[in-house]
Amino acid sequence: MTDLESTPKEGTREIVLDVRTQDMEINMGPQHPSTHGVLRVVITADGEIITSARPYVGYIHRCAEKIAECVTYDQFVPYTDRYDYLAAMNNNLGYCLAVEKAAELEVPPRATWIRMICAELNRIGSHLIAFGTYGLDLGAFTPFLYGFREREWMMSLFEKICGARLTYSFMFPGGLANDAPEGWFDEVLRFCDVFDRKWREYDALLTRNKIFIERTRDVGVIPAEMAKAYGLTGPCLRGSGVRFDLRESAPYLFYDRVSFDVPVGQGEMGTVGDCWDRYFVRMAEMLQSTRIIRQCVELCLAETTPGEVMAKKPKTLKIPPTEVYVGVENPRGELGHYLVTDGKDKAFRLKIRGPSFCNLSIIPAILPGTMIADAVAIIGSIDIVLGEVDR
Amino acid sequence: MNRRDGFAGWVRNLWDGVFSTMVGMGITIRYFFTKPVTVQFPEEKMEVAPRYRGIHYLEQDLCIACRVCEKACPIDCIEIRFKRHPGGVNEWFEFSLDYNKCMFCELCxxxxxxxxxxxxxxxxxxxxxxxxxxxxxxxxxxMREVDLRTIKEAEEEKKRKAAEAAARRAAEKAKKEAAAKEGDPGKPRKKETPGKRDPEGGGDER
Amino acid sequence: MISALPPAAAIFLAQGTGGESRSLFRDLFGAGSGWGSFASAVLGFAVVFAVASALPVLFTWAERRVSGRMQQRRGPNRVGPFGLVQAVADGVKLMFKEDIIPANAERFLFALAPGLVLAGMIAAFALIPFSERAIVVDAPLGVYLLAALLSLQVLGVVMAGWASNNKWSLLGAMREAAQMVSYEIPMGICLLIGVLSFSTLSLREMSLAQADGWLNVGNWLIFRNPLFAFPAFVVLYVALLANTKRAPFDLPEAESELVSGFHTEYSGIRFSFFFLEEYASMFLVSALAVCMFLGGWNIPFLPGSVVTGSVGAEILAALVLIVKSFALVFVMIWLRWTLPRIRIDQVMNLCYKYLTPIAFVCLIGTCWWELR
Incomplete structure (x- = not known):
């Protein structure tokens, strides 16, 4: 890129080219339709080809970590709903597990089973959004609404158990706010059955569509080494062929008691680690989630009776000075809570490791060399939630 | 889908494109003939679950104005103003929730x-x-009619008790004096009965 | 109204080259005389303009309604019965919206572009034979003129994209230019197949030639020459989709990539021009494909005499053509709500590696078929 304004040095002749091309700087976001919120990516493009990309975050920073130092342990639960608002149950879970580990609370088994069911249901709901918005990013509108149709049912299941449809605040340190109402488990099983049927429809409508495959295969390839180097977790890492799932490698709750597969990208359509692989890992995970839910419901009904879902704990939880780190497998990757306590009823410090934030860091590395339309496909395949990137 | 080069690949691509488009169109047209799943909001409303967390309601006759909910709220959106009267009666001024802030977490x-x-x-x-x-x-x-009555009763009760206590004290005093006169050290002095508190006090107003 | 002049001029021009053509309006005013020709052009323009602006109202409703049902929603249902007046309400709203011209835009071109786009489309309407005589201009070179008017859009779109002084708009315009110019090749070849088969460039004569035959559909081009004309019809349909910027070829306006593409900066009435153009040209290209490949106004299994001769028959003919075109428009809507969007390099691939060779094979095959 030559500087057009510069004056020629003395003794040299300026050569004027016929066609002087210049890279174009395009500001994608924060109000762009496909940046999934208020992400701003400044793209330098040579025509349609991207030469560099820089993401800028922080537009919805809400000081979640600082708020954690100002409110009691129970009071922070509603805030956890709000960083990854598509997977509020999983966030509740991660935070509660951290506090429970620090306070050494014994959670009743029924609460643990219901926690698992909720976490997996929410994983389905979150992946449905990822599936739908990915279709939307690539121009297919209809899968989005089909995804929402099933997600609606999932949300009404949550509404039945906890009373809210998006920001659940259902899990509290020590257990749950409520036991499952009558008939809830049956409906969960019914949902799983219907969902498995609908999943085949998504597969035929979008996953196996030729145009969709052409748009996503060999696009935004993240090799396994690079994925590890950038600290990717969740479907982005597994899409690159790395079998790493906290539910399997460091089981929490009762994940060691249920059987499930960890889908990894195999390069079925193109290269291992392309957008299609990342997308398909999510799709395959949804089926694994229904499998886990079925086992959980069975074991929960067999081993526990309705009743106690909250550990015995003092009215205001005070945790003696300690430090814990708990990571859970969120739909988007590893959500870590690093909790430092000092004996008061409030956390001394809470550090949240958001998976979206870490996954987003790969964007400048893989965008250059792709087309602008691919930028949308790649950002969509990484499936970020800006609420969690900024927290 | 394995990639092939040459003419076979060309035909394969063409076939995949046409076939997968047909499959997709089959799905969308099937839904074209099904009923919509949406509800027309203002006219029809989806029934909410029994545990739904919506706008609060307060069973005021049970409320003892302990302010626990106000303290539990993470964002301080509850505001309670009342005045405590004798007989456990609260004179209510305000119990308001700021729904601009409330996030329906049920912590209250x-x-x-x-x-x-x-x-x-x-x-x-x-x-x-x-x-x-x-x-x-x-x-x-x-306050309601019944509250006023409760206050009145409580005040009368208090007065009655005060009078009783005064009478008892007077009687004791007389007894003690009598005993003193007789040179008997007598029983230890009884504690004062409650009810010394100012009947108008104890109010709590912000 | 800036868009009024070019179509009127185009029609007048076409009238001039009309030769021995027959048209309802010419019959009304008496062919030959200059004033009659002028009057028929004005009336023809009025009719065409009315049709061209009424159709988008219907199609936007249809699109939203159909997409709604395909997605298990209801679609518009508030304004009027079944929400039919929704598009009118939207149009009125657009008319009263503020007309914003960006500060650094090239004002003249910015203002001219939507008019130009709309004008080309409306002028092309004059060439569609709704029945034997219900045609504003039956130009002997009808197919050429239509193809030329269709390609006028690209000028307006590039103009809009460049004049907006917005990078997204520019990218959209560039995509549009590349796409339109490329897809004119398979489109032109497929149109040539029709021309070759009927030995005429007049759409009206093509429609007439497709009457009767085996089961009274045998003369339709796709049945007359099924081996080559049917693939040619599919290729033409795909090329026309790309020409009208319909999904999956909607990348000039790709809302998830380029915000809104070439009309990002347009608002109010100017935006509605682009909108009108998109929906009216959906009908236009469908009618073109119907006239050439699907038997024009002829009713399947009924002889051609049913739809020619009397005024009543011609009204029926016009209805048949409209119903057939609506069927093709429905497929466009159906495709849009099923498929993802293609990337620009794949659009080029599809055109040059798939559609163009197939079109050429069909052309050569048709030559052989006709000489058989």
Whole structure:
């Protein structure tokens, strides 16, 4: 890129080219339709080809970590709903597990089973959004609404158990706010059955569509080494062929008691680690989630009776000075809570490791060399939630 | 889908493109002939679950104005103003929730010792102005007839008790004096009965 | 109204080259005389303009309604019965919206572009034979003129994209230019197949030639020459989709990539011009494909005499053509709500590696078929 304004040095002749091309700087976001919120990516493009990309975050920073130092342990639960608002149950879970580990609370088994069911249901709901918005990013509108149709049912299941449809605040340190109402488990099983049927429809409508495959295969390839180097977790890492799932490698709750597969990208359509692989890992995970839910419901009904879902704990939880780190497998990757306590009823410090934030860091590395339309496909395949990137 | 080069690949690509488009179109047209799943909101409303967390309601006759909910709220959106009267009667001025802030976390309902604040099933909060979203949950303000009676009874009771206590004290005093006169050291002095508190005090107003 | 002049001029021009053509309006005013020709052009323009602006109203409703049902929603249902007046309400709203011209835009071109786009489309309407005589201009070179008017859009779109002084708009315009110019090749070849088969360039004569035959559909081009004309019809349909910027070829306006593409900066009435153009040209290209490949106004299994001769028959003919075109428009809508969007390099691939060779094979095959 030559500087057009510069004056020629003395003794040299300026050569004027016929066609002087210049890279174009395009500001994608924060109000762009496909940046999934208020992400701003400044793209330098040579025509349609991207030469560099820089993401800028922080537009919805809400000081979640600082708020954690100002409110009691129970009071922070509603805030956890709000960083990854598509997977509020999983966030509740991660935070509660951290506090429970620090306070050494014994959670009743029924609460643990219901926690698992909720976490997996929410994983389905979150992946449905990822599936739908990915279709939307690539121009297919209809899968989005089909995804929402099933997600609606999932949300009404949550509404039945906890009373809210998006920001659940259902899990509290020590257990749950409520036991499952009558008939809830049956409906969960019914949902799983219907969902498995609908999943085949998504597969035929979008996953196996030729145009969709052409748009996503060999696009935004993240090799396994690079994925590890950038600290990717969740479907982005597994899409690159790395079998790493906290539910399997460091089981929490009762994940060691249920059987499930960890889908990894195999390069079925193109290269291992392309957008299609990342997308398909999510799709395959949804089926694994229904499998886990079925086992959980069975074991929960067999081993526990309705009743106690909250550990015995003092009215205001005070945790003696300690430090814990708990990571859970969120739909988007590893959500870590690093909790430092000092004996008061409030956390001394809470550090949240958001998976979206870490996954987003790969964007400048893989965008250059792709087309602008691919930028949308790649950002969509990484499936970020800006609420969690900024927290 | 394995990639092939040459003419075979060309035909394969063409076939994949046409076939997968047909499959997709088959799915969409099938839904074209099904019924919509949406509900027309203002006319039809989806039934909410019994546990739905909507706009709060307060069972005011149970409420003892302990302010636990106010303390439990993570964002301080509850505001309670009352005045305590004798007989456990509260004169209510305000029990308002700021729905601009409220996030329906149910943290106010969990610690309530009387279980008198609940999140209801009403969810529509369309207003023309933000100030209209500060809702007062009180069903009555000030005091009811029955409260006034309770206060009166309590005051009468208090007076009665005070009078009784005074009488008892007087009798004891007389007894003690009599005993002293007789040279008997007598029993230890009895503690004062409660009821010395100012009947008008104890109010709590902000 | 800036868009009024070019179509009127185009029609007048076409009238001039009309030769021995027959048209309802010419019959009305008496062919030959200059004033009659002028009057028929004005009336023809009025009719065409009315049709061209009424159709988008219907199609936007249809699109939203159909997409709604395909997605298990209801679609518009508030304004009027079944929400039919929704598009009118939207149009009125657009008319009263503020007309914003960006500060650094090239004002003249910015204002001219939507008019130009709309004008080309409306002028092309004059060439569609709704029945034997219900045609504003029956130009002997009808197919050429139509193809030329269709390609006028690209000028307006590039103009809009460049004049907006917005990078997204520019990218959209560039995509549009590349796409339109490329897809004119398979489109032109497929149109040539029709021309070759009927030995005429007049759409009206093509429609007439497709009457009767085996089961009274045998003369339709796709049945007359099924081996080559049917693939040619599919290729033409795909090329026309790309020409009208319909999904999956909607990348000039790709809302998830380029915000809104070439009309990002347009608002109010100017935006509605682009909108009108998109929906009216959906009908236009469908009618073109119907006239050439699907038997024009002829009713399947009924002889051609049913739809020619009397005024009543011609009204029926016009209805048949409209119903057939609506069927093709429905497929466009159906495709849009099923498929993802293609990337620009794949659009080029599809055109040059798939459609163009197939079109050429069909052309050569048709030559052989006709000489058989």
């Amino acid at each position: 309902c969990i610690p309530c010792p009387k279980s008198c604040i609940h999140e209801g099933r009403e969810y529509s909060m369309v207003r023309y102005d933000r100030s209209e979203l500060v809702l007062d949950l009180l069903t009555w303000k000030g």
